[in-house]
Amino acid sequence: xxxxxxxxxxxxxxxxxxxxxxxxxxxxxxxxxxxxxxxxxxxxxxxxxxxxxxxxxxxxxxxxxxxxxxxxxxxxxxxxxxxxxxxxxxxxxxxxxxxxxxxxxxxxxxxxxxxxxxxxxxxxxxxxxxxxxxxxxxxxxxxxxxxxxxxxxxxxxxxxxxxxxxxxxxxxxxxxxxxxxxxxxxxxxxxxxxxxxxxxxxxxxxxxxxxxxxxxxxxxxxxxxxxxxxxxxxxxxxxxxxxxxxxxxxxxxxxxxxxxxxxxxxxxxxxxxxxxxxxxxxxxxxx
Amino acid sequence: xxxxxxxxxxxxxxxxxxxxxxxxxxxxxxxxxxxxxxxxxxxxxxxxxxxxxxxxxxxxxxxxxxxxxxxxxxxxxxxxxxxxxxxxxxxxxxxxxxxxxxxxxxxxxxxxxxxxxxxxxxxxxxxxxxxxxxxxxxxxxxxxxxxxxxxxxxxxxxxxxxxxxxxxxxxxxxxxxxxxxxxxxxxxxxxxxxxxxxxxxxxxxxxxxxxxxxxxxxxxxxxxxxxxxxxxxxxxxxxxxxxxxxxxxxxxxxxxxxxxxxxxxxxxxxxxxxxxxxxxxxxxxxx
Numbered sequence: 001x002x003x004x005x006x007x008x009x010x011x012x013x014x015x016x017x018x019x020x021x022x023x024x025x026x027x028x029x030x031x032x033x034x035x036x037x038x039x040x041x042x043x044x045x046x047x048x049x050x051x052x053x054x055x056x057x058x059x060x061x062x063x064x065x066x067x068x069x070x071x072x073x074x075x076x077x078x079x080x081x082x083x084x085x086x087x088x089x090x091x092x093x094x095x096x097x098x099x100x101x102x103x104x105x106x107x108x109x110x111x112x113x114x115x116x117x118x119x120x121x122x123x124x125x126x127x128x129x130x131x132x133x134x135x136x137x138x139x140x141x142x143x144x145x146x147x148x149x150x151x152x153x154x155x156x157x158x159x160x161x162x163x164x165x166x167x168x169x170x171x172x173x174x175x176x177x178x179x180x181x182x183x184x185x186x187x188x189x190x191x192x193x194x195x196x197x198x199x200x201x202x203x204x205x206x207x208x209x210x211x212x213x214x215x216x217x218x219x220x221x222x223x224x225x226x227x228x229x230x231x232x233x234x235x236x237x238x239x240x241x242x243x244x245x246x247x248x249x250x251x252x253x254x255x256x257x258x259x260x261x262x263x264x265x266x267x268x269x270x271x272x273x274x275x276x277x278x279x280x281x282x283x284x285x286x287x
Numbered sequence: 288x289x290x291x292x293x294x295x296x297x298x299x300x301x302x303x304x305x306x307x308x309x310x311x312x313x314x315x316x317x318x319x320x321x322x323x324x325x326x327x328x329x330x331x332x333x334x335x336x337x338x339x340x341x342x343x344x345x346x347x348x349x350x351x352x353x354x355x356x357x358x359x360x361x362x363x364x365x366x367x368x369x370x371x372x373x374x375x376x377x378x379x380x381x382x383x384x385x386x387x388x389x390x391x392x393x394x395x396x397x398x399x400x401x402x403x404x405x406x407x408x409x410x411x412x413x414x415x416x417x418x419x420x421x422x423x424x425x426x427x428x429x430x431x432x433x434x435x436x437x438x439x440x441x442x443x444x445x446x447x448x449x450x451x452x453x454x455x456x457x458x459x460x461x462x463x464x465x466x467x468x469x470x471x472x473x474x475x476x477x478x479x480x481x482x483x484x485x486x487x488x489x490x491x492x493x494x495x496x497x498x499x500x501x502x503x504x505x506x507x508x509x510x511x512x513x514x515x516x517x518x519x520x521x522x523x524x525x526x527x528x529x530x531x532x533x534x535x536x537x538x539x540x541x542x543x544x545x546x547x548x549x550x551x552x553x554x555x556x557x558x559x560x561x562x563x564x565x566x567x568x569x570x571x572x573x574x
Binding site: 008012016019020022103104105106107108109110111112113130131134135138139141160161163164165166167168250 | 295299303306307309390391392393394395396397398399400417418421422425426428447448450451452453454455537
């Protein structure tokens with residue numbers, strides 16, 4: 001079946017029935033504007049469940065003042081076509097008024113892990129993410145939920161939330177999908193001018209540089225960050241918001257790397273009014 | 288069956304099985320030290336479910352610094368005997384270390400409704416309550432949960448949490464159970480000296496006074512509060528923490544009552560180091 005559900009009582013009823021029938025449910029939470037990255041999440045979800053639900057909801061509480069909530073691209077018909085073609089059984093696309101009725105005031109706060117990196121640049125962002133994902137989990141009762149690795153901190157934050165609040169939901173990460181030249185797929189790439197689009201490959205190239213330099217034995221995180229910053233600044237008009245080498249799980253930043261560390265290299269760069277993020281994981285080799 | 292479960296994986300496994308078998312689960316969250324008030328919650332829960340789980344957990348995150356977390360009465364053997372005798376099928380009594388392992392940092396914040404009345408006197412209290420109840424809901428997957436009306440603000444807060452986060456759990460309120468002289472049953476009553484115990488009946492008498500005076504047509508909330516305060520101060524050594532006439536659902540305080548209002552009259556009074564609360568609901572008569 002390919003069903004679009006837009007009401008909360010209906011999704012609760014459908015998912016309650018699926019649960020009673022013993023079906024395994026996978027949720028793929030998205031803000032719509034689906035691209036090939038999202039479609040790999042749906043394919044991944046199908047491996048783990050009988051029924052795949054793709055949620056499409058541009059969540060206002062994870063956007064800060066002055067961010068791109070208003071202009072964020074929306075096209076539900078196109079999203080439904082793509083999601084169903086990729087194998088999603090349902091699309092759940094609730095209205096903002098039903099998700100956040102007047103007086104709605106409860107939030108889920110993930111603490112310090114939501115206050116670094118993206119959380120530092122976007123105060124309140126991860127409180128909004130954690131809250132809406134908690135709501136979606138309660139509404140759809142998934143056994144597993146699949147998230148893209150491009151939002152690496154989101155993954156870390158949601159793993160903490162699931163652990164701390166004892167959600168019985170498995171969090172599955174799907175790899176970043178990239179264009180041929182390395183640019184990570186993002187719904188925000190449509191904002192880029194032709195020139196910015198070419199320059200945006202510096203994000204991926206700086207991540208590859210980090211891999212190379214750590215592989216060569218550099219252990220001073222600040223030196224790696226300096227070289228990444230230089231690459232981006234010299235070869236693009238991008239303004240670096242942050243570049244970070246941090247512990248993969250806790251997101252605590254490293255100054256010196258140690259053999260065996262599993263690190264998340266992440267960055268955010270602005271091109272005009274468009275802010276892009278990217279990341280990679282590096283296991284520091286034992287010598 | 289009468290089963291004591293103390294581990295998180297075990298309760299998840301048992302409740303997951305019950306859900307798959309189509310059983311209805313009721314949760315009665317307590318901090319132990321069970322009295323007749325709790326036993327009516329268990330009886331109420333049995334009316335609504337196939338399996339009743341009584342949780343016994345003195346939740347550290349809802350106690351403030353200097354409160355009675357350390358001396359709060361604990362007797363798990365007695366609690367199990369009482370809960371099973373009242374008809375609870377299971378007692379879930381996890382350890383603090385398993386509920387809050389190192390690094391646990393996520394909390395549920397219910398916003399302004401948790402910051403008035405008890406929340407004003409006990410900062411962070413309702414964040415602790417909402418967080419532990421969210422955890423218990425995820426661990427036990429109840430269809431319904433039963434709470435005592437003595438903690439009226441807790442009920443209002445949890446109804447807001449369930450609504451805002453879309454928990455699929457019905458919240459059921461059970462009436463306050465009182466001693467013959469009107470004192471509301473509370474695990475904290477054991478702290479009272481014989482003299483304080485007698486004086487503590489002024490809480491109930493002041494609530495009855497409020498009912499009488501509103502019934503007689505008084506609409507000035509401050510006058511009702513003044514008379515209640517005077518009764519307690521003149522006839523006991525109790526120190527009034529607060530007395531409030533507020534909207535039953537939103538807990539917004541009234542200055543003037545209007546015909547048809549449904550109000551929560553609530554109060555907190557200290558006797559030495561012991562802090563007691565009580566409340567009643569009044570529907571203001573239409574004239």
